[in-house]
Amino acid sequence: MADLTTDFLGIKTPNPFWLASAPPTDKEYNVRRAFEAGWGGVVWKTLGSEGPPVVNVNGPRYGAIYGADRRLLGLNNIELITDRDLFMNLEEIKRVKADYPDRAIIASIMVPCEEEAWKAILPLVEDCGADGIELNFGCPHGMAERGMGSAVGQVPEYIEMVTRWCKQYYSKPVIVKLTPNITDIRLPAAAAKRGGADAVSLINTINSITSVNLDSMAPEPTIDGKGTHGGYCGPAVKPIAMSMVSEIARNPETQGLPMSGIGGVTTWRDAAEYMALGCGNVQVCTAVMTYGFKIVEEMISGLSQWMDEKGHTNTSDFVGMAVPNVTDWQYLNLNYVAKAVISQDDCIKCGRCYAACEDTSHQAIAMSEDRTFSVINEECVACNLCVDVCPVENCITMEVMKPGEVDPRTGKVVSGDYANWTTHPNNPGAVAAE
Amino acid sequence: MATPLTPGIAVGRLPADEIAENFKDLHAPYAPHEAAVAADRCYFCYDAPCVTACPTSIDIPLFIRQISTGTPDSAAETIFDQNILGGMCARVCPTEDLCEQACVRETAEGKPVEIGRLQRYATDTAMAKNSHPFERAAPTGKRVAVLGAGPAGLACAHRLAMLGHDVSLLDAKGKAGGLNEFGIAAYKSTDDFAAKEVAWLMGIGGITFHHGQILGESFQLDELVANHDAVFMGVGLGGVNALGVPGDDQECVFDAVRFIAHLRQASDLTELPVGRNVVVIGGGMTAVDAAVQSKLLGALNVTIAYRRGRDAMGASTYEQDLAASKGVNLMFNVQPKALHADDENYVEFIELEYTHDDGTGLKGTGETVKLEADQVFRAIGQTLTTDGGLALDGRKIAVSETGKTSNAKVWAGGDCAAGGDDLTVTAVAEGRDAAMDIHATLMGGAS
Numbered sequence: 058m059a060d061l062t063t064d065f066l067g068i069k070t071p072n073p074f075w076l077a078s079a080p081p082t083d084k085e086y087n088v089r090r091a092f093e094a095g096w097g098g099v100v101w102k103t104l105g106s107e108g109p110p111v112v113n114v115n116g117p118r119y120g121a122i123y124g125a126d127r128r129l130l131g132l133n134n135i136e137l138i139t140d141r142d143l144f145m146n147l148e149e150i151k152r153v154k155a156d157y158p159d160r161a162i163i164a165s166i167m168v169p170c171e172e173e174a175w176k177a178i179l180p181l182v183e184d185c186g187a188d189g190i191e192l193n194f195g196c197p198h199g200m201a202e203r204g205m206g207s208a209v210g211q212v213p214e215y216i217e218m219v220t221r222w223c224k225q226y227y228s229k230p231v232i233v234k235l236t237p238n239i240t241d242i243r244l245p246a247a248a249a250k251r252g253g254a255d256a257v258s259l260i261n262t263i264n265s266i267t268s269v270n271l272d273s274m275a276p277e278p279t280i281d282g283k284g285t286h287g288g289y290c291g292p293a294v295k296p297i298a299m300s301m302v303s304e305i306a307r308n309p310e311t312q313g314l315p316m317s318g319i320g321g322v323t324t325w326r327d328a329a330e331y332m333a334l335g336c337g338n339v340q341v342c343t344a345v346m347t348y349g350f351k352i353v354e355e356m357i358s359g360l361s362q363w364m365d366e367k368g369h370t371n372t373s374d375f376v377g378m379a380v381p382n383v384t385d386w387q388y389l390n391l392n393y394v395a396k397a398v399i400s401q402d403d404c405i406k407c408g409r410c411y412a413a414c415e416d417t418s419h420q421a422i423a424m425s426e427d428r429t430f431s432v433i434n435e436e437c438v439a440c441n442l443c444v445d446v447c448p449v450e451n452c453i454t455m456e457v458m459k460p461g462e463v464d465p466r467t468g469k470v471v472s473g474d475y476a477n478w479t480t481h482p483n484n485p486g487a488v489a490a491e
Numbered sequence: 492m493a494t495p496l497t498p499g500i501a502v503g504r505l506p507a508d509e510i511a512e513n514f515k516d517l518h519a520p521y522a523p524h525e526a527a528v529a530a531d532r533c534y535f536c537y538d539a540p541c542v543t544a545c546p547t548s549i550d551i552p553l554f555i556r557q558i559s560t561g562t563p564d565s566a567a568e569t570i571f572d573q574n575i576l577g578g579m580c581a582r583v584c585p586t587e588d589l590c591e592q593a594c595v596r597e598t599a600e601g602k603p604v605e606i607g608r609l610q611r612y613a614t615d616t617a618m619a620k621n622s623h624p625f626e627r628a629a630p631t632g633k634r635v636a637v638l639g640a641g642p643a644g645l646a647c648a649h650r651l652a653m654l655g656h657d658v659s660l661l662d663a664k665g666k667a668g669g670l671n672e673f674g675i676a677a678y679k680s681t682d683d684f685a686a687k688e689v690a691w692l693m694g695i696g697g698i699t700f701h702h703g704q705i706l707g708e709s710f711q712l713d714e715l716v717a718n719h720d721a722v723f724m725g726v727g728l729g730g731v732n733a734l735g736v737p738g739d740d741q742e743c744v745f746d747a748v749r750f751i752a753h754l755r756q757a758s759d760l761t762e763l764p765v766g767r768n769v770v771v772i773g774g775g776m777t778a779v780d781a782a783v784q785s786k787l788l789g790a791l792n793v794t795i796a797y798r799r800g801r802d803a804m805g806a807s808t809y810e811q812d813l814a815a816s817k818g819v820n821l822m823f824n825v826q827p828k829a830l831h832a833d834d835e836n837y838v839e840f841i842e843l844e845y846t847h848d849d850g851t852g853l854k855g856t857g858e859t860v861k862l863e864a865d866q867v868f869r870a871i872g873q874t875l876t877t878d879g880g881l882a883l884d885g886r887k888i889a890v891s892e893t894g895k896t897s898n899a900k901v902w903a904g905g906d907c908a909a910g911g912d913d914l915t916v917t918a919v920a921e922g923r924d925a926a927m928d929i930h931a932t933l934m935g936g937a938s
Contacts, residue, residue, distance in 0.1 A: 405598040407536070
């Protein structure tokens, strides 16, 4: 069985599965349960400045989006940072860390964007024995209204400044958690790096209203007839997060900057995908809030099995392996020609491919009287929509045409040469192909 | 107190609570979450095979999607648009042979979307509100007589009333519903559903019900034709085929349809007599309904004796399995040869002869088997009792695709009309389509 021991910023944990800073890591009781269940590390629920803690609403904090059978696909929250006393949290961190020296505890911190505030809290955190800190520049709700959270994360200069303070007043690894509520994720990541961050973690939650109650005409979750936008997370946000991860991974300015992947990680496969895009580990929240801590057992066994199958002996073996294959559209090979092929043995004749193609795409699927569905190669542009809507996995596949064959749609011979938009004759800015 | 072992035909073989348990709803209705989960399984197929397989062409993917989006009343309207008896059909349709057999998830997993139960969820939800979903069109001044208040007649009457015609609905029996009320196993139509559905259907207005009206006795077809702009015949099949073997006239030989009718109308099932050893001759739904209900009443041994093989049986595989699961013994390739009675006129034995079909027709092999029997049910088909002088096709009234008969002012549909497969849902379709044709004819449009 593959060894899942993971070294992230010099912090060794028995596996790359950490819990994200969130309700599951708000206190000693939960974190002990998480470690007993097998989680490699936790990022403790965000600590605020010394003094009276923040307060939370006393009504619903979460809203959800469901798929079939009420399977939770997306979760939204309006909970703030920890509403417990700073020193109580620090004592608990110290106690738990002492009992679980092989697990990581990272302290998430959010204090006002003033040097004094950071200078005050960092020595206290240093003392509690946490393995590092994560700067919460991400929460888009509540705290942002007070100039913290995503209000900082949306200004690269602030990120750089605060990160610099942290590196100055704190000796252990500093991870900067990024907000996705920004146009270009590369800018805050680069700012964090300039400020000396050891790593970035992403994404924090996305601004969201999950639903509107059509009886009360108020957003949900609703507090006394009113609602506010919250932070969206869960499986639904994974594609958004992975794209941002890939942008940072391949940006020359931030290339090689360690990343901790967050956003909808639910299974071992999600984790492996984030890691393939360059994350040294992953952080999980919504999945445990939906199913409890036990899911880590599946994540551990699944990643081990996959690593064994692929011959990976260490989790670092495959970190970033997919990054070189993430490119810009303009570099995609336009001489690559594929056609959809429908397996008649597997087809259950639902006709969804036909409806999708006929109504919304290229009219490239024929339907016979006896409901046999077949691809019209003269029309098929290989868009993949039929594959995506087919309820039977692998019933429809995309078959690549071989060089020398004639594409019945264009009448052109398929070339084996690579050619992209930058050299295409239709591109006004094309450069001559050499 | 009788028990299943009590000889002869006896009442109260089982305690009242056990009988009540036996006759409760065969499929409990879906709770809202169950319906949502079941609805989620529908793929919303293009030109869906389930719709093609439905004799009334209900837009099944649409109504299931309407359930899944929390609008069961809209779902019900989609159903009622095509099939005003969608509530009963949801209970009695052999969905395993129709929509659910055609479901692509049956192909994919052997586990179709449970269309029948979803239909029941939608129709029950809507009907519980006790409001009628349709409004009548402006009165046309046309008067139509509908003979027979079974599924065909009710569907026809409703559609005609909706289109603005005045409908006289006549039935020989004391109440409307036809086989929905007097046939069909009790566990498929619990809580007096058939009568409630008729009352709800009548909510359209414009339908006047006249009971106790027997064609050929109370009135003649000619009189109706003379007094109305059009007539629809949906009289069903009132006669029962005889066994045609010695002993058929014994007192302990019953018509299965009458037994079921008695059972459906009984106020106390513990007062309904049933034999210790029951043999049902036949292979259709009526045979299964009679056999299963005999067993549920407490008969010790119940056998369905069918003259052909399992494949030829009119009852679906699902119905056969249901019978078997209730403890009914299924015998194939046997036909009745004789009934042997004792001195007190009780049937003691039924003698069955094995059959064989070598391609030239079914023949007895000469070899026989005797079964103990103190009650025998005939369930070998029903016959038209009165044709009103209309041309026949075989033993039923000849009709065009839209139900036209040999009389230009008379249409027919349901079991009394030729063609179709004698299902409730088919009768509904025929009644509905005849109504549309009557409407087109009366309003001057060609059809």
